[in-house]
Amino acid sequence: MALPVETFFLKPDAQGTLQAQIQQMIAEGILSGRFKPGEKLPSTRKLAQHLGVSRITVTLSYTELLSNDYLTSQGRSGYYVSETAPTPPNFRAPDPVQETVDWSRAIGQRFTGGDTPHKPQDWSRFKYPFIYGQADPSLFDHTNWRHCAVQALGQRDFSSLTMDYYDHDDPQLIEFILRHTLPRRGISATPDQILITLGAQNALWLTAQVLLTQRRTAALEDPCYHALRDILAQSRCHVSPVPVDRDGLPPGLIPEDTDVIFTTPSHQCPTTATMPMERRRQLLDRAREVNALIVEDDYEFEMSFLRPPSPALKSLDRDGRVIYVGSFSKSLFPGLRLGYLVGSEPFIREARALRASVLRHPPGHIQRTAAYFLSLGHYDALIRRMSQALHNRRTVIETAIAKHELSVAGLGAFGGSSIWMRAPDGVNTADLARRLAEQSVLIEPGAPFFAGPDRPTQFYRLAYSSIPDARIPEGIARIAQTLAAW
Amino acid sequence: MALPVETFFLKPDAQGTLQAQIQQMIAEGILSGRFKPGEKLPSTRKLAQHLGVSRITVTLSYTELLSNDYLTSQGRSGYYVSETAPTPPNFRAPDPVQETVDWSRAIGQRFTGGDTPHKPQDWSRFKYPFIYGQADPSLFDHTNWRHCAVQALGQRDFSSLTMDYYDHDDPQLIEFILRHTLPRRGISATPDQILITLGAQNALWLTAQVLLTQRRTAALEDPCYHALRDILAQSRCHVSPVPVDRDGLPPGLIPEDTDVIFTTPSHQCPTTATMPMERRRQLLDRAREVNALIVEDDYEFEMSFLRPPSPALKSLDRDGRVIYVGSFSKSLFPGLRLGYLVGSEPFIREARALRASVLRHPPGHIQRTAAYFLSLGHYDALIRRMSQALHNRRTVIETAIAKHELSVAGLGAFGGSSIWMRAPDGVNTADLARRLAEQSVLIEPGAPFFAGPDRPTQFYRLAYSSIPDARIPEGIARIAQTLAAW
Incomplete structure (x- = not known):
């Protein structure tokens, strides 16, 4: 049986090269059991046309799948799913599980509920990320x-x-x-x-x-x-x-x-x-x-x-x-x-x-x-470039902080990549962080750094390791505006 | 001052490309303080001649070091150690430490002394490595x-x-x-x-x-x-x-x-x-x-x-x-x-x-x-190739074991990459392993797999995941000979 070309689709959100995507699509079809041994694949010309890619790309994908024994080729008559291709499992996925284990008893030691606060994984979508400890693509070698x-x-x-x-x-x-x-x-x-x-x-x-x-x-x-x-x-x-x-x-x-x-x-x-x-x-x-x-x-x-x-x-x-x-x-x-x-x-x-x-x-x-x-020697060279860039950012952020008269609690005499800040009395910086996030500004509230139970809530950390120089002034301005309106 | 070309040597045991080795040699010279800012490097021609490498290799190394700010170039006059090159530390390594800490008290929990036996890191230097759990370069994709x-x-x-x-x-x-x-x-x-x-x-x-x-x-x-x-x-x-x-x-x-x-x-x-x-x-x-x-x-x-x-x-x-x-x-x-x-x-x-x-x-x-x-799909293809190769080896090792009438304790009906063996009564396989190692044969003594205190000592494991087919018969023969002479 020939596999109809219409059943081949590249995923819109797929990653990797086109060749890799085509390979993956076919390997997945075989592994999932959709494509069966002996079935004939569309010709490279047809599939290329259907997917809107060049024929050589399809040919390269087929060749790679040949060498991995997903496909066989029978001279001019085309490409087939190999009779000895990797096979899907010979048993079905089971019925849904009915949890009967009492996990509150079964778990011997708990590790959740620790002190470390949740951090946003999508920090790079924020325009003013004063976030600590992530890599800056513009600085990394x-x-x-x-x-x-x-x-x-x-x-x-x-x-x-x-x-x-x-x-x-x-x-x-x-x-x-x-x-x-x-x-x-x-x-x-x-x-x-x-x-x-x-x-x-x-x-x-x-x-x-x-x-x-x-x-x-x-x-x-x-x-x-x-x-x-x-x-x-x-x-x-x-x-x-x-x-x-x-x-x-x-x-x-x-x-x-x-x-x-x-x-x-x-x-x-x-x-x-x-x-x-x-x-x-x-x-x-x-x-x-x-x-x-x-x-x-x-x-x-x-x-x-x-x-x-x-x-x-x-x-x-x-x-x-x-x-x-x-x-x-x-x-x-x-x-x-x-x-x-x-x-x-x-x-x-x-x-x-x-x-x-x-x-x-x-x-x-x-x-x-x-x-x-x-x-x-790349490491030392990188450190030097990073230091230079952080030095510049440091000047920009200090200037912006001074201009808006924000309160610095710790500055780091030797450098570093962050400044420790104090908000005015009565401001809980956890609330501040939430309000700022709505304006695309990320700051780190200070309370989780302190030992309990009575943690000071007016501190926050501003890191400048992942925010471009040009965005720093506006980011600081938004913090100042939000604090002014408190 | 010009750095004399005679002070430049590639380490005989160095790894990586020649270009990388030259780069590393110069970066290390600068970082260790041997080469000082402003000192002039040998010309690419001279250094190439001295090291016996092509001039373009030296030029590429210098260019890379230029971009990392280890070197500067002053037009036709050549290459110099950069004035702003990474510097060696401005303090000396300290005097030797006199340990005064009582570590037997300071260590709160001990983790040494466990059950896991020492395994030879240089296993690949043995000719007949019936060793478990290492990658075979001939099988890996x-x-x-x-x-x-x-x-x-x-x-x-x-x-x-x-x-x-x-x-x-x-x-x-x-x-x-x-x-x-x-x-x-x-x-x-x-x-x-x-x-x-x-x-x-x-x-x-x-x-x-x-x-x-x-x-x-x-x-x-x-x-x-x-x-x-x-x-x-x-x-x-x-x-x-x-x-x-x-x-x-x-x-x-x-x-x-x-x-x-x-x-x-x-x-x-x-x-x-x-x-x-x-x-x-x-x-x-x-x-x-x-x-x-x-x-x-x-x-x-x-x-x-x-x-x-x-x-x-x-x-x-x-x-x-x-x-x-x-x-x-x-x-x-x-x-x-x-x-x-x-x-x-x-x-x-x-x-x-x-x-x-x-x-x-x-x-x-x-x-x-x-x-x-x-x-x-590379993973599945690899598994298939490995299975095929292990299948072959399995046939070879079973044949050799049968020929020499060694005793099998567990064979693995579905496949796997090892066979569980029993030596004749009175043979401690830890001793056996030591004697075999002298003949370039590696086996795994069985006692550490058992719960103490009275561990059976006559078992051993033979893995065939890292030994080529062709060497299996001689390896098994040596085991049989050693056991026969016990």
Whole structure:
């Protein structure tokens, strides 16, 4: 039987090349059982005409399907669905399920209901997205990333792509971080003291699991990165929130019974404060005094475009007390999911065993791609371009904020990609965010960063990492207008 | 100052193209502070001559370094290290650290010392690798994977590459699995009932964390996948090992107090038994009777080249009791780290929240690449080619085993990629494996698959997924000789 050409349609919302779409349409028809073995396909000429594409495109699709044994060709008589083509299942989809399981009982541990607020996935449809932590297509070095990824897909790198590394990491990436990335933060480490993680989030999670239990206490900056509180909730440890000041975490306020101190000295999250050298030393002294470990989340150190970054806390650590969290996801793009932990061997050994159990290892291909991107110098070049662009945006946003007399709560003396703001008394910034969203302006309300129960509601964060310079003034103007009309 | 051409050397073990190596050499020289701003580089002609490469290669490297601001060019006078090139750090690496932390106290939870045995990373250097779960370069469809990965790196897919999905997945991959992969297992599900994971390992881990606590009991197949026992150890639940027979897990032996049953009905791991339909129904009845959930690890169902696969247990599930674990890492390559969970909404919701806290989401690029590879039909075509090749190897290995009269303990009626073997009484297969490794033969000792303390030591696994047909007879011969001389 010949398949009528009229039954062939390209989906209007399909992605990929035309050739790929045609291939997909036919493969799906066969797999779903609509096209049966032995059935004859329309000629390339007919199908091309029907779909309004060139004949060569159809021919290429057919040829690819031939080589994959979806189709056979019988000389001049045309193309047929292969007798040995992949087949649809020989059983039917079942009747609808009647849920009888009592899930409120069956679930042993709950993880929903955490502190981390919902963020809009469609942020790029907003005209004034003062959103934090998404990649800006105009800044990212897509071309070179692509080159490196293609290189890492080559035959030479076959094993790094496909191999089960068990609990190991890509040796090329490890070597680069040890020899080039860490020395720039003043840190020296050996391969046994580093572990690649699935982003900084994963690094923080692994650390909390290894170091904390329900009998231990963590000191946290207040405000802090909200997902960190979710992570600590899972470890069921006691939590002591320590209010930060304009220099970040004040060492003197860290309680005696603290086991682990979580801190963001480069750019305090979210207030953007940078911890001065003197306080870094005091913090190390205080940790020694109470016999606590320190987890240093060194996010955004590269974005120090106003002054050179301070050496990492880890570089001042003389007794192996500091665990360092680094990330490439922040500076490259968050979808990369690549970060690392640096710490003493006994700690890294446990974190590695836990990682192996949870997920084995980060995919080899992304590790190798990052290794190439770093070692070819693209990373440093990108950071420089991004710093320049953020520097410009920073000037624009500061000017706009000053013009409209909005209140700055934290500015980040070294740079960064966001400003911490305070709304006038009586304004709940969750409401503000909702009203602004209706005007295509995205801001981040501040309350979720604070420890409960009485969270300040007048703070908000304005990030300038994903909004073009030209849109900043109007975005700020809309915020000012909305606040003026409150 | 001009940099003498003699100080330029390509590393003998360097990887990547010559152009990339030259770029890397110069970028590293600048970043390490060896090459200073303003210093003049050798001319392209001189450097090409010195390195023994073509001049155009050097010119292309210089041009790339120009665009990244490592170099500047001053017309005819040549190339210089840019005055604004990325700089080395302005502080020194610190003195060696004197560890003073008592790590035996500081570590709150230990994860080392688990059941999973050490596997050789250099397995491909063995001539007769009867090793399980690594990719065979001769079977994998590298070309089309590369095409799909390159497509997923395109501008069109920029957001899927770079975006922070928060707790979401790639909608294209989800759609394909729901519409094409699951129906072939007889399963129908909605987007709220599926979660992409970092491989099957991650799926099992998330499931154990959500469903089990120290007050709950898991029933496990004995023997079973060793990493699963590590995962359950982390949840601190009670564990009931249930001895499997030639039809897999016997439902009648599952204890009354069981909360969660872990099973591998398609190919029991490691005995390769396939559970008959009748027993699948009995297993569901037993689960209902004791009010337990079932976690079905459906690994290798695609490798049913001897008979069509049975429908998944999940497809027979009428009350939402079965949680299904699928994986692409097994059939594509383990370094991919991509799997999925299918289950009732309340369960998937908790697993999603936990995943977000642990790692956010699997990298977008690998999700999109897999979506293309699947939807273009490459996956099914690959599975067919692999099945054909495994079928051939299976014939070769069965013939060799019969010829040498080795003892088969489990054969896998539907296919699979391994055979479960029994050595003569008195042979400890851990010793056997060591002796064989000296003869370039890799086998997997069986003891780690069993629950302790008295583990049988005479079993071993022979996988044929990574060894070429032609080498199988000699590999089996060496095993037979070694056993004969025991």
